[in-house]
Amino acid sequence: MLTQSITTVTGIGEKKAEELASMGIHSVEDLLEYLPYRYEDYQKKDLAEIAHDEKATIEGKVHSEPSLRYFPKKKSRLSFRMLIGKYLITATIFNRPFLKNQISLGQTLTVTGKWDRNKMTLTVSDVHFGAFSDDRKIEPVYSVKGSLYGKTMRKIIDQAFRQFSGMIEDPIPQELRDAYRLPDKESALRMMHFPENFQALKAGRRRLAYEELLFFQLKMQIFRKWNRQQSEGASLKFNREEVDAFTRSLPFQLTEAQQRVVEEILRDLSDTSRMNRLLQGDVGSGKTVVAAIALYAAVTANKQGALMVPTEILAEQHFQSLKELFAPFGITIALLTSSVKGKLRKETLNALSEGEIQIMVGTHALIQDEVNFKNLGLVITDEQHRFGVNQRRVLREKGESPDVLFMTATPIPRTLAISAFGDMDVSTIDVMPAGRKPIITHWAKHGMLDRVLDFIKKEIENGRQAYVICPLIEESEKVDVQNAIDVHAQLTSYFQSYDVGLMHGRLHPTEKDEVMRRFAANVCQVLVSTTVVEVGVNVPNATIMVIYDAERFGLSQLHQLRGRVGRGSEQSYCVLIADPKTEEGKERMRIMTETTNGFELSEKDLELRGPGDFFGNKQSGVPNFKVADLVHDYRILETARNDAARLVNTNKFWNDDTYKPIREILTRQGVLDKERLD
Ligand code: ADP
Ligand code: MG
Numbered sequence: 001m002l003t004q005s006i007t008t009v010t011g012i013g014e015k016k017a018e019e020l021a022s023m024g025i026h027s028v029e030d031l032l033e034y035l036p037y038r039y040e041d042y043q044k045k046d047l048a049e050i051a052h053d054e055k056a057t058i059e060g061k062v063h064s065e066p067s068l069r070y071f072p073k074k075k076s077r078l079s080f081r082m083l084i085g086k087y088l089i090t091a092t093i094f095n096r097p098f099l100k101n102q103i104s105l106g107q108t109l110t111v112t113g114k115w116d117r118n119k120m121t122l123t124v125s126d127v128h129f130g131a132f133s134d135d136r137k138i139e140p141v142y143s144v145k146g147s148l149y150g151k152t153m154r155k156i157i158d159q160a161f162r163q164f165s166g167m168i169e170d171p172i173p174q175e176l177r178d179a180y181r182l183p184d185k186e187s188a189l190r191m192m193h194f195p196e197n198f199q200a201l202k203a204g205r206r207r208l209a210y211e212e213l214l215f216f217q218l219k220m221q222i223f224r225k226w227n228r229q230q231s232e233g234a235s236l237k238f239n240r241e242e243v244d245a246f247t248r249s250l251p252f253q254l255t256e257a258q259q260r261v262v263e264e265i266l267r268d269l270s271d272t273s274r275m276n277r278l279l280q281g282d283v284g285s286g287k288t289v290v291a292a293i294a295l296y297a298a299v300t301a302n303k304q305g306a307l308m309v310p311t312e313i314l315a316e317q318h319f320q321s322l323k324e325l326f327a328p329f330g331i332t333i334a335l336l337t338s339s340v341k342g343k344l345r346k347e348t349l350n351a352l353s354e355g356e357i358q359i360m361v362g363t364h365a366l367i368q369d370e371v372n373f374k375n376l377g378l379v380i381t382d383e384q385h386r387f388g389v390n391q392r393r394v395l396r397e398k399g400e401s402p403d404v405l406f407m408t409a410t411p412i413p414r415t416l417a418i419s420a421f422g423d424m425d426v427s428t429i430d431v432m433p434a435g436r437k438p439i440i441t442h443w444a445k446h447g448m449l450d451r452v453l454d455f456i457k458k459e460i461e462n463g464r465q466a467y468v469i470c471p472l473i474e475e476s477e478k479v480d481v482q483n484a485i486d487v488h489a490q491l492t493s494y495f496q497s498y499d500v501g502l503m504h505g506r507l508h509p510t511e512k513d514e515v516m517r518r519f520a521a522n523v524c525q526v527l528v529s530t531t532v533v534e535v536g537v538n539v540p541n542a543t544i545m546v547i548y549d550a551e552r553f554g555l556s557q558l559h560q561l562r563g564r565v566g567r568g569s570e571q572s573y574c575v576l577i578a579d580p581k582t583e584e585g586k587e588r589m590r591i592m593t594e595t596t597n598g599f600e601l602s603e604k605d606l607e608l609r610g611p612g613d614f615f616g617n618k619q620s621g622v623p624n625f626k627v628a629d630l631v632h633d634y635r636i637l638e639t640a641r642n643d644a645a646r647l648v649n650t651n652k653f654w655n656d657d658t659y660k661p662i663r664e665i666l667t668r669q670g671v672l673d674k675e676r677l678d
Contacts, residue, residue: 002029002167009160016156019146031160032168035192035208035626036140039201042112044132047084052117055125059110059132060084068100082109082122090121099127138195157193171661172211176643182207206636209628213637216623217644218662219671224423225648228273236269236377236403238297246296249328250289257431258286264427265294268403269301269378275403278417281429282598283409283563284436288318290429291380292325294405299331299358303377306398307361310383312337312509313516317538318382319361326359336362336371339509366398373398380405409563410556411598413606416630430599438596439566441574443550443589452546452575453494459544459573460498460525466544467564468528471552473504482548488528495526503529531557533564540568550576550592551585555605558588559598584608607631 006028007017025031042057050056066080078093078100091111093099103109112126142153170177170185177184183191183203191204243266247254254262261279268275281287295305307322309315319335326333334348334357351357355374360366379402406424417426444452456466468491472483488502501524503515512532518524520539527533527542531553545565550558558576566572576593580586591604630637647653654663666672 002032002164002169003027006031006160009156009163011159012156016148016152019148020156023143023145028160028164031157032164032189033626034142034157037143038141039195040139040141041137042126042139043137043197044110047087047089050115050117053114055112055114057110057112057126057132058084058122059108060089062103062105062107062109063088065105066100066103068097070097078103082111087120090119091124092121093124093127102129103127138198138201140193140195161190161193169661171665172214173658173662175658176214180210180639182210185211205627208626209633209636210640212625212628213633213640214643215662215665215669216625216628217637217640218648218666219669220423221641221644221648222666222671224276227276227423235272236298236301236303238266238269239300240266242300243293243297246329247293250325252433254289255286255429255431255433257281257429258290261290261427261429262293264425265290265405266297268425269294269297274401275378275405275425276423277405277425277427278412279405279407279427279429280411280417281407281409282411282432283560284432284567285409285429286433287382287407287409287429288321289325291382291405291407292322294378294380295322295359296326296329296331298378298403301377303375303402304352304355304357304373305359305378306366306373306376306380307359308366308379308381309361309363311532312339312363313512313532314382315361315363316513321538322359322361331358332356333359333361336360336365337509338363338365340365371398376402378403378405380407382407383409409560409598411602413599413602416606435569436566437569437571439545439562439572439574441562441576441593441596443576443578443593445579446577449577452577453491455573455575456526456544456546457495460495463541464544464570465519465522465524465539465542466526466546467533467542467561468526468546468548469533469561470528470530470548473506473530481552484528484530487548491526491528498526499524500526500528503527503532505530505532531561533561538567539564541570543568543570543572545572545574546577547575548577550578550589551580554609555588555591555601556598558592559601562592562596 004027005017006012006020006025007014009028009031012020020026020031023034025034041055044059045056047058050058060082062080063083064081066078068076068078070076074095076095076097078097080091080103082089082091091109091113107129108131110128110130110132111122111124112128113122113124115122140154142150142157144150144153166186168186168189172182172185176182182188185207188204188207191200192208195201195204247262261281265275265277265279268277279287279290291307295307298305307318309318315335315337319333323333332351334351336345336348336352340348348357349370349372352360353372353374360373365371376398379398381404456468459466468487470482470484470487472481474483474485476483484502484504488500492500499518501515501519503512503519507515515524515527519527519542522541542565545562547553547558547561553561562574565574574592576589578585578589580589588604588608591601595601628636647659653659663672
């Protein structure tokens, strides 16, 4: 077994073992699977193939006597001409003056260094006397600690492979390997540690990524399967006719996409297994009515429904709009936030536990201990990515396996949807209600502020309203960005004949409410705010969204903010004020001006920022992979997902010897332990 201690590898004594242990390497297996984090490319190249600034190895003849120059502080530069094929280049070597005597005219050298295409100069980091030798081509670079050197690491790993060759077990059965022409595990590991060329490296990597993602997805699919089995019998017997009557009562016709997701949700509700569904749809795509229909369906089945949202403003807004929609149907709906206090709170909680309240809208106040439902049948969370996994679970536990629907306006890149929500079903609203005009987005430098203000003024004179977003509430010494309080003061004096409101997270909830109400009623024409207006707020007459220091926000957040306008029939605009310093920042601004499609943006955001940042919290459930990379390995992930979903429903997977190694590993990881299910 390869689980034995690394001291069984010849040449590893107590001291080395200790150092390796500090790197997380304890067993032989750990060592064999300790992969290089990058590679040094010593393959000989043709000059013409080498890109500017690329590091490369070339072979040629010395064509001039080396000349040596000294600089202060013992610095020196040795340079000489080299003939590479038909090209004459300059080779420079810094701070190694002693090499002068070892290099002579006509000598063959192999040099590695950084290529400057414009100056035809190679800045040499590595000299090898003589012709290119075949045994140093691609060299693995390991991350090492203490007194361990990369060279030692390579030697130790080489030794381990010699000693334990043929003993590395492969958990992936032949049938899967054949299907995708994957090398076996030992070969793949060898390809990673001793790559003959980049193709082999790629093949080895692909194989290890598949294994990693398959295990990850098996875990997801097993949870999904058990979750469903566990909640058998929780069928919601809603009244289809009443639901249809409610849908007909809406002031508009559902879009095709809305109809489709409503059907998906209703099917889940009536199904015997518990719904665990993610509803994603761009800002303004009309998720609220879908939620309303689902909640209404729950009520017709004599169950209670709950809608949980991340902010008070949003809770109140949802409460108001649901109240209106449900008014003709005699449904009792209540609001619970931290501002609902005293007697009213007590009464509300009482009525809820008595079952008198049919639909409860609220913030995370809903998941406090004092809140008891009588018979909670459906839980919906809006903008769910803002809630941690745990909060989601607590709400779910308030009923006897209620159906659960998560809604999000942050379109989740496909890879992350599969990863973080792999145990869920996903519904997508991918069509906007008819008649919406795409928001026109401009990117302006700070110097163009006057023109931006003129533009806002013109729109206001036409009866429209504007949001102005700032990254900070008040002046900060740490960062030089616009703050809402100063901007509010400036704009108040600029827009003298109009009312300019101020909104930020430090206002008391009732103050916020008041500001929002004034803006919604067009008492106030310009609203200066921090990102608290980010989610859900709906004021159709607002047509301009100005975002100061826009480079400080991620694409998804900018998209969310932009989604506050474009909610009515008038043409809407978004102006990003930004002087980004990095290429990435500029790229983000460009992307914003080019697309209004949230899904496209989310994919780009993922590419630019990586998955770690995406959800803004560590509870996303996406593990750190050793080899796999969610951005680039999408196809492998998808394949692994499909395989996992298929496998967990086969007898072979659960009983056959073919899959025994996989089952054993999953058991060791605690995945097959049903007790751990949440
Ligand atoms: P979001 O998906 O961002 O939560 P909302 O549910 O707030 O979007 O809907 C945005 C606006 O679109 C609301 O004013 C809503 O009444 C309206 N709306 C929703 N569905 C339709 C539809 N099918 N046709 C026309 N307007 C719609
Ligand atoms: Mg919404």
